[in-house]
Amino acid sequence: MRILVVEDEQEVADYICKGLREYGHVAEHSADGKEGLFLATTEQFDLIILDRMLPFVDGLVILKTLRATGNAVPLILLSALGEVDDRVQGLRAGGDDYITKPFAFSELLARIEALLRRHMGEAETVTRLCVGDMEMDLLGRIVKRNGVRIALQAREYSLLEYLMRHKGQIVTRTMLLDNVWHYHFDPQTNVIDVHVSRLRRKIDGDSENPLIKTVRGSGYMIDDPHS
Numbered sequence: 001m002r003i004l005v006v007e008d009e010q011e012v013a014d015y016i017c018k019g020l021r022e023y024g025h026v027a028e029h030s031a032d033g034k035e036g037l038f039l040a041t042t043e044q045f046d047l048i049i050l051d052r053m054l055p056f057v058d059g060l061v062i063l064k065t066l067r068a069t070g071n072a073v074p075l076i077l078l079s080a081l082g083e084v085d086d087r088v089q090g091l092r093a094g095g096d097d098y099i100t101k102p103f104a105f106s107e108l109l110a111r112i113e114a115l116l117r118r119h120m121g122e123a124e125t126v127t128r129l130c131v132g133d134m135e136m137d138l139l140g141r142i143v144k145r146n147g148v149r150i151a152l153q154a155r156e157y158s159l160l161e162y163l164m165r166h167k168g169q170i171v172t173r174t175m176l177l178d179n180v181w182h183y184h185f186d187p188q189t190n191v192i193d194v195h196v197s198r199l200r201r202k203i204d205g206d207s208e209n210p211l212i213k214t215v216r217g218s219g220y221m222i223d224d225p226h227s
């Protein structure tokens, strides 16, 4: 999942982002309210972790702005203020959950998972993707081919998820840079090809039915060879 963390305390932000990345999420960090609001309104996130007290724009203002514009992104408020009134305010403003600092990462993670499960249930979002004999469980972040689990690194997983969500379509390098690497420039490296070939070794290996195809001059495509 792609998660935005808006938090001005560097140590707390590092703690959260490091933890999220260890669990295979893509964490984007913003240290002030103005930038946080900009990112939250211009980019697509699966979840936002938002501190209450922020420089330039207050967390509650960001939350109210998002909800006022119909943005229903799952959102957890984070605060040193643990008073009942503050929690009530945060939840009334459209926050889905509230966690008080200091907290254990395991608690934050459990709340994130619970919230995503709830949100996905409501939105009837897909929680499982399939291509041929390969399946991806989006909540458990588990990939299996022919019933056998395949261990992937975070970036390989994101890359595969993107390809699977676009099954049967050509996915260009620019699309991958934008949506998997979140680069909005050309890094002038073969980073994508390196990752795709590593993913291929893990997914397709010596299989007679490779799922990932190279589309010459364009990019890549994942598809069921029998469909």
Ligand code: CA
Residues within 6 Å of the ligand: 007, 008, 009, 051, 052, 053, 054
């Ligand atoms: Ca703060």
